Amino acid sequence: MIWVIALGIVTVISVIMGVKKKKAVFLLVPFVSIFAFMLVKIIMVPLPFTDTVRFIFSLRG
Incomplete structure (x- = not known):
């Protein structure tokens, strides 16, 4: 929640x-x-970076 407020303040x-x-x-x-x-x-995810990015883009909503 703090990150949302911080990014909102940066935007404003x-x-x-x-x-x-x-x-x-x-x-x-x-x-x-x-x-x-x-x-x-x-980067904070414990998997290798390329595997994480591949997983994120393979998700289907």
């Missing part, structure tokens, strides 16, 4: 900074932070 701050400074780079920060979070969570 980056959107505000992007609007104030009129720079699109600030709008990439939420995407990069969420990608980094997902990558860390995938």
Whole structure:
């Protein structure tokens, strides 16, 4: 839950900074932070990285 709040705060701050400074780079920060979070969570799985990624993409909903 703390990660959701932290990523929400990062998103709000980056959107505000992007609007104030009129720079699109600030709008990439939420995407990069969420990608980094997902990558860390995938790396924490005790299987080899390629097996984990293959398992995630083989799931069907």
